[in-house]
Amino acid sequence: MPKVKKAIIPAAGLGTRFLPATKTVPKEMLTIVDAPIILYVVEEAVQAGIEDIVLIAGRYKYAIEDFFDTSYELEDKLQKDGKEKLLERVVKIRDKANIISIRQKHALGLGHAVHCGLPIIGKEPFAVLLGDEITMGFHGQPNVTSQLVQSFEETGTSTISVMKVSDKDVSKYGVAEVEDTQKGYFRVTSLTEKPKPTETTSRWALPGRYVFDNHIMDILQNAKPSLNGEIQLTDSMKVLCKEKGLNAMTFTAERYDAGDKLGYLQANIELALQNPELGPELKSYIQQLARKLN
Template sequence: MSKVKKAIIPAAGLGTRFLPATKTVPKEMLTIVDAPIILYVVEEAVKAGIEDIVLIAGRGKHAIEDFFDTSYELEDKLAKDGKEKLLERVTKIRDKANIISIRQKQAMGLGHAVLCGLPIIGKEPFAVLLGDEITMEANGEDSVTSQLVKSFEQTNVSTISVMKVGEKDVSKYGIAEVEEQRSGFFKVTSLIEKPKPEQTSSRWALPGRYVFDNAIMDILQNAKPTLNGEIQLTDSMKLLCQVKGLNAMTFTADRYDAGDKLGYLQANIELALKNPELNKDLKAYIQELVKRF
């Protein structure tokens, strides 16, 4: 039986304005093909055996909470709009997991958002999945969170996902400095939040999937604001390396930064190509479009 039964999904940032200026929606509620971004993330958590999912919701995020509530009005609207498959997906989540919402009263960084989940997490280990990052398993493999959970259960050491990035993208991410233990598996020696390329030789970035021993909560409770006046999760992870250890592993899943404009478009195109209802027509359109360039 899995030891990791709880997860935190920070969805605390300001909404992204992809829509007209008169309508602002949380970026986690923007649709990828036929479902909001947040549903893909919650489904990944459930597949990993998570039973209690804590949404850390900031200002203007009520739409996320409402989406997972039992609501006759929402269910009736989905049914009338012919979105029975989406309704079925949401119902399945409600049957398998408890969705709990906690308000982050101030936007004080990812570390602070994770700490907001302490009343529900208590003394247990837990996963963290960023609410605007989508990872889709490939080739029949386990999801990224499932892989991290398995690693944690085998080692009892907090484990995070990492991905290789180019020099120009180093400053966009938290970066892990590592020692390789075996192919695709590392011991983390240090972390740095959004460094300049010359500040670290590592190109192993954090794409937003973690499984933590509860010791991270003890560290976060004493954390102070640093970069941008925020409590950075990477600062506490750096200390965790020293006091309890921290592992990292690569993954083969497809990953989309759906909170970024280009990443959002890429996710829609690639997931639509995997959709049997859209694949043929979209592929034909893309092939025709390419001929124009």
């Protein structure tokens, strides 16, 4: 079974903060504690053994490309700002992975963005990590992409991550209909993009981590727009589960939707608590705040 050594990271929507003049900060470049969201995502891929990382970028996304590029100006600024640890993290990524950027010329949906990575992916299996979702394996836990890569390399079947959500959150996600097969694994029978709670009995949502057999690229090649006039990845996954099979698995790592306002705040708080410099003082503050709120 071929190893999973490539990944696609589609960039998400624009952020709400602005740089001088008219340059807009991509959502993926917003900071979580002391590093941009995209760095956490790329680090997850590298920790899973990925060597070639394809960033699918649209308009205003050049800040992401510049961040991972070798740049005297960026490195000098980070050093002058006292951000040596962040610089070390970026340099470490450069040493371990090839960061490749492809422009998505038209915003035609996640399925289209994934298919844009075909020139680099070729005929190989690959991972997909959404650029505004962070997963962290604390205390020795593997991250989600690592778990998916291991599952694919053991079974030879495309594998996606799933998580249980409440009724009110069903319409925010793609949702998988599954059947139990063995402990830790499900067989996917169908998928629906952002259904109403009454349109599915499943509450297994897709939090943005996938590992695919290359057959998904053949399906995406002929995919047609559906919801919101976009090429939905879930539509092609639905075909994939019928033609070659698709597994789903839960995960033990922590997951943060950093593209959501509340999720962004939660990620900052929880990752700051894990930071040895900030954690103790922040924990004390939260405890004091909790007493005021009671």
